[in-house]
Each structure stands twice: as C-alpha cells, then as structure tokens.
Amino acid sequence: MSVASGRSSRGGSGEGRVQLRVEQAGPLALLQDAGRFGVRRLGVTQGGPVDIHAWAWANHLLDNRWGAATLEITFGGLSLIAEGNARLALAGADLEATLDDEPIEPWSRFEVQAGQRLRFGAPKDGLRAYLAAPGGFLAEPVLGSVAGVTREGLGGHDGQGGKLQKGDALVFQQGHIENDELPEAPSADKRPDYSQPTRLALVPGAQIADFESRSLFAAFNHPWQVDDRADRMGVRLTGPLLKCAVSSMISEGIGLGAVQVPPDGQPIVLLNDRQTIGGYPRLGTLTPLACAQLAQCLPGHEVHLQAQALSAAQEEYRDFLRLFRAD
Amino acid sequence: MQLPCLEVAGVDAWLVRLFDRIDDANMPWIMALLRRCEESFGDALVDLVPSYTTLLVHYNPLQLTPAQARSRLATLLADLEPDEQGALGEIKELQVWYDDSVGPELSLLQERSGLSREAVIEAHTDQKYHVFALGFAPGFAFMGSLTEELVLPRLDTPRKRVPAGSVAVANRQTSAYPRISPGGWNLIGRTSARLFDRERDGFSLLRVGDRVRFVAVDRKEFEDAGGDTTPVEERGAETSRKNS
Structure with a gap:
C-alpha cells in the first residue's frame, strides 16, 4: 500500500487506519484521484473525477493535497459502516446523505464514530457526490494512479477497476480530528445549483468550419437535452440535427470535453473515460469546468452550448486550479 | 490546408x-x-x-x-527533422495460430480474396506493419497497412466478447485484442503474446512507431507458449449443435 502524504496526515504518530465497510454498494462508486497521465499513448484513458470541481472541493474541505483519492458516488444507493472515528467531507450532488438517519448537509465536513452508518439515497440535486477522507483513500496505484476505470480493469480500491461491492473496505489514515484551521466550506449561494438549465462553455476548434452554418447557429442557439446514454466515457446530447461536410476522419488524439458529432448529427461530449483517439468531426471542446457541470446533469436536463474564447477559458480554469493547487 | x-x-x-x-x-x-x-x-x-x-x-x-x-x-x-533511427521503435514478432476455431473470419477472408488458406496466412505474415496509434483499449495497436487482397470491412454487428489475443483485420488495418472486450473486427487467429501487462516495464508490448511481424505457428507451439485454445463463442453455435 502506498501512503498518500497528504498535508492533513502531518504528525501521524499513533494514528491508525480507519475503514469504511460497504454494507450496500449502489449502482456505481469508484475511487478517483486526479487521473492517469503520461500513458495515453498506450491507449490508456485519463480517468479521474468527471466533476473536477466538486472533487477538488471535497478534498479541500479536509485540506488534502491536490490529487488525493476520493470516492465518486453516482446515483447514490450506497451504505457504508464506519469502523473507526474520523472526519470526512462531502461535496457535489445532494444524494440525500444521512449519518445514522440524520441528514448531512451537502458541501460539508462531518465526523463519524465507529459503528455509524453513512447512507446515500437518491439524486435530489445533481448526480455525483464526492466523499473525501483525511489524506485521501488509500489504494495501490496502477500505472501511476488509483483512478478506477472499469472498462480497462485499472485502478480503484481493488486495483482492477472494480466498482465498490458489498463487503469491500475503504481505507484511510485517521488524521486529526481537533478543530484546526481547515478551509471554509462554500456558502450556500456559492454552491452550484445543479437543477437549473446549464450553460456549458465550449472553446470552438477542430472541424467547426466544416459544419453547415445553419447547424452552427442551431448548436449555439437551441437548447440541448442530456440523453440517457451518458456515462463516464461520454454524454450524448439530443437536439437539432448537426450537419458536417466531413463524416469521418483519420483517428486522432481526443482531449477531455471534445464535442464530437457522429453521422447521426447528435453530439457526444467525451469525458474522462473516453477512448484516447477518435475519428468523428468535432465542434470544439468543453472547458474542464463545463465538463464538471455536465457530469452532474441527469437525463432530460436542458443544457446550452456557449462559445468561449480560449484565453478567457484558460484564465478561468487557472483561477479555479489556483484555489486548490500549489504549483 | x-x-x-x-x-x-x-x-x-x-x-x-x-x-x-x-x-x-x-x-x-x-x-x-x-x-x-x-x-x-x-x-x-x-x-x-x-x-x-x-x-x-x-x-x-x-x-x-x-x-x-x-x-x-x-x-x-x-526545424523538425524526421528521426529515422531513434524515433522508430523496435521490430517485434507476434506468434499467431491461424485457425477457424479462434479466427471465425479466416474462411470469409479466403472467400473474398479468392486465395487459399496458406496464401491468406502468407499475405498476413509477409510484411512488417507499422504501429500508427494505440487506442480503443490499453495496448490495442492500430497497424497497417494491409495488402489490398486482405481488405475486409468491419462486421455489421460487433461481437460482445472478443477473446484476449484475437488477431483481427478491418479495412487496411490489423491488430490484436489485449483483453476480452467488445469488438467489430474480423478475427483470423490468436496470439499467445501478452499485449498489455501492468507488471511489465512500459506496460504495452507494442508502442507507436514499432514495426510488427506476425509469425504463423501451429496449435502445439501456440499452446506451449501459453496460448488459450478456447474457441470463439458464436451466437447460434448452440442452435447449430442442436440441429446437427
């Protein structure tokens, strides 16, 4: 086991490891660190949190280093029993989290005692919640990362990309519980409201010039619906038919958030577990923060694509990263 | 442009x-x-x-x-200069057992090309292929370019489960599936090579820039090298067995 050297595991003497035991697994819960980098040329996908915003906040609430592994909980339905005392943090979707049946406020820190039950119900606002533990959950890195990618059988709590199953244990260092200076949680008005129609910032590029002008007008002026064909690989949008002069291309490397349009004219936004190369024409790329917003949308949710200039989009992303990262 | x-x-x-x-x-x-x-x-x-x-x-x-x-x-x-020596990867050999049981489209390839089985295998093993890209799955190498005679389009309906090691062709390309996965390419044989191994330095046997040669081996050599001879499961296989 590698021990994540988080800032919050300072001191460390006499601190044991704590486990959360899975009582009920729910549809999908995976460990996610920042992602797997440097191996995409081998066909290995990036992985990592599909909502980098909520993931970063969950870690930040415990003063964890950037990249500490959190649990990404999709839909809810998960029940965990604490086998020790610890302070945990939660950010992202409101999945009706309770501790021994008492509601836990979204975007907060809370303490658990041995024997307590942490439960997630159903999506109330958003789709994915991030549970952080002091220093990050511990797991053996695979190809440099613990990001769980089921399709590739890499990473996660078992090293095989497996979803969390009943009886599994999530392990972390206990950390300090006394109230030292931990970062403040965002106030209610600063938290995202996942129920509103979402504006997704898109940096135009790639083959955008090959799309028919009417299609381009429609793409940026008509609402889109999130389809139920949506997962960690990508999210399909349904709406106006987009026509492109190019139907398929020689496969090339695909970045996070690429908006590809296959011959059926309905875009697919490619997320963290996308294939590393692809050959459909693209309108451009959603910003990382727009990907994060999209990852919280349930099927049927209304989204709008909004063009954003590259330099402004990067500036915004840098500002976000600087809240959480030292480099 | x-x-x-x-x-x-x-x-x-x-x-x-x-x-x-x-x-x-x-x-x-x-x-x-x-x-x-x-x-x-x-x-x-x-x-x-x-x-x-x-x-x-x-x-x-x-x-x-x-x-x-x-x-x-x-x-x-x-001031980019092509790196003919250093940038090109190694020449690697993949041993392949070409057989109907593990390569159900081998006969289709014969039929379409009009070549004998031996000639199909010879055509596939005759040249060194370039690895143009890895993608689809970890360690899956897109290699080309196949001789015109061996060109077959992808299957209309992809298989849900292509066994690990399956050697396949589609259009002007050839590859081998590193692990069991869905797949729409035509299967013509199987390699015993471990294409993706997280315990190995570099993880992937094949890398972009490598050149690859397929080498035909018989069933015994394939098994001795650790190859899995389990036939490709086909939908309808059950039915045809019942009928026979």
Whole structure:
C-alpha cells in the first residue's frame, strides 16, 4: 500500500487506519484521484473525477493535497459502516446523505464514530457526490494512479477497476480530528445549483468550419437535452440535427470535453473515460469546468452550448486550479 | 490546408496536424516531434497522444498559457527533422495460430480474396506493419497497412466478447485484442503474446512507431507458449449443435 502524504496526515504518530465497510454498494462508486497521465499513448484513458470541481472541493474541505483519492458516488444507493472515528467531507450532488438517519448537509465536513452508518439515497440535486477522507483513500496505484476505470480493469480500491461491492473496505489514515484551521466550506449561494438549465462553455476548434452554418447557429442557439446514454466515457446530447461536410476522419488524439458529432448529427461530449483517439468531426471542446457541470446533469436536463474564447477559458480554469493547487 | 498546423484542442491542449493521409513515412516525423516535446516541455507536459497524422499535446495550464505552448510547438516544428533511427521503435514478432476455431473470419477472408488458406496466412505474415496509434483499449495497436487482397470491412454487428489475443483485420488495418472486450473486427487467429501487462516495464508490448511481424505457428507451439485454445463463442453455435 502506498501512503498518500497528504498535508492533513502531518504528525501521524499513533494514528491508525480507519475503514469504511460497504454494507450496500449502489449502482456505481469508484475511487478517483486526479487521473492517469503520461500513458495515453498506450491507449490508456485519463480517468479521474468527471466533476473536477466538486472533487477538488471535497478534498479541500479536509485540506488534502491536490490529487488525493476520493470516492465518486453516482446515483447514490450506497451504505457504508464506519469502523473507526474520523472526519470526512462531502461535496457535489445532494444524494440525500444521512449519518445514522440524520441528514448531512451537502458541501460539508462531518465526523463519524465507529459503528455509524453513512447512507446515500437518491439524486435530489445533481448526480455525483464526492466523499473525501483525511489524506485521501488509500489504494495501490496502477500505472501511476488509483483512478478506477472499469472498462480497462485499472485502478480503484481493488486495483482492477472494480466498482465498490458489498463487503469491500475503504481505507484511510485517521488524521486529526481537533478543530484546526481547515478551509471554509462554500456558502450556500456559492454552491452550484445543479437543477437549473446549464450553460456549458465550449472553446470552438477542430472541424467547426466544416459544419453547415445553419447547424452552427442551431448548436449555439437551441437548447440541448442530456440523453440517457451518458456515462463516464461520454454524454450524448439530443437536439437539432448537426450537419458536417466531413463524416469521418483519420483517428486522432481526443482531449477531455471534445464535442464530437457522429453521422447521426447528435453530439457526444467525451469525458474522462473516453477512448484516447477518435475519428468523428468535432465542434470544439468543453472547458474542464463545463465538463464538471455536465457530469452532474441527469437525463432530460436542458443544457446550452456557449462559445468561449480560449484565453478567457484558460484564465478561468487557472483561477479555479489556483484555489486548490500549489504549483 | 497548410501543414503542419496547430489546432485548439481545449484549454490545455494543442493538436499538431502534420499530415493529411495515412503513410508509413509519417511515423518518423511524428515520433521525432513527440521526443522533442518531451525535452522542450519538461514537467509542463501532461500527456502526448500520437496517431497516424497528428500529435495531441496536453500541457499544464498553470505553467503555460495557450500562446506560450503554441509558440513552443511552432519553434519545434520550424526545424523538425524526421528521426529515422531513434524515433522508430523496435521490430517485434507476434506468434499467431491461424485457425477457424479462434479466427471465425479466416474462411470469409479466403472467400473474398479468392486465395487459399496458406496464401491468406502468407499475405498476413509477409510484411512488417507499422504501429500508427494505440487506442480503443490499453495496448490495442492500430497497424497497417494491409495488402489490398486482405481488405475486409468491419462486421455489421460487433461481437460482445472478443477473446484476449484475437488477431483481427478491418479495412487496411490489423491488430490484436489485449483483453476480452467488445469488438467489430474480423478475427483470423490468436496470439499467445501478452499485449498489455501492468507488471511489465512500459506496460504495452507494442508502442507507436514499432514495426510488427506476425509469425504463423501451429496449435502445439501456440499452446506451449501459453496460448488459450478456447474457441470463439458464436451466437447460434448452440442452435447449430442442436440441429446437427
């Protein structure tokens, strides 16, 4: 086991490891660190949190280093029993989290005692919640990362990309519980409201010039619906038919958030577990923060694509990263 | 389009487009640029994805603005030389057992090409293929280019479960499936090689820039090398057994 050297595991003497035991697994819960980098040329996908915003906040609430592994909980339905005392943090979707049946406020820190039950119900606002533990959950890195990618059988709590199953244990260092200076949680008005129609910032590029002008007008002026064909690989949008002069291309490397349009004219936004190369024409790329917003949308949710200039989009992303990262 | 050119690929990535068609001669250029990027970007480099005609360069946005990354790439392109020696990877051999049980489309390939089984196998093993890209799954190498005689389109309906090691063709390309997965390529045999192994240095047996030769082996050699002879499961296999 590698021990994540988080800032919050300072001191460390006499601190044991704590486990959360899975009582009920729910549809999908995976460990996610920042992602797997440097191996995409081998066909290995990036992985990592599909909502980098909520993931970063969950870690930040415990003063964890950037990249500490959190649990990404999709839909809810998960029940965990604490086998020790610890302070945990939660950010992202409101999945009706309770501790021994008492509601836990979204975007907060809370303490658990041995024997307590942490439960997630159903999506109330958003789709994915991030549970952080002091220093990050511990797991053996695979190809440099613990990001769980089921399709590739890499990473996660078992090293095989497996979803969390009943009886599994999530392990972390206990950390300090006394109230030292931990970062403040965002106030209610600063938290995202996942129920509103979402504006997704898109940096135009790639083959955008090959799309028919009417299609381009429609793409940026008509609402889109999130389809139920949506997962960690990508999210399909349904709406106006987009026509492109190019139907398929020689496969090339695909970045996070690429908006590809296959011959059926309905875009697919490619997320963290996308294939590393692809050959459909693209309108451009959603910003990382727009990907994060999209990852919280349930099927049927209304989204709008909004063009954003590259330099402004990067500036915004840098500002976000600087809240959480030292480099 | 004037090539090479740089295309926006997001807030922290540029796509360098070097060529507009697939050609074996592209790879020394793409691999030379890949290595120069590694040197030039240093720890500001996040990832690189080489493929057929392009290189995707993903950099750390806290270290470089898009303009800085772009000008760095433009500098590298200005005096890029193909790295014929160093950039080209190794020549690797993959042993393949060509058989109907593990390669159900072998007979289709015979039928379409009008070649005998021996001639099909000879055509597939006769040349060294270039690895143009890895993708679809970890360690899955897109190799080409196949001789015209062996060209078969993808299957209309992809299989849900293609066994690990399956050697396949589709259009002008050939590959081998590193692990069990869905797949739409035509299966013609199976290799015992472990194509992706997380315990091995470099993880993937094949890398972009490598050249690969397939070598025909018989069932015994295949089994001795650890090959799995379990036949490809076909839908309808049950029915035909009942009927016979």
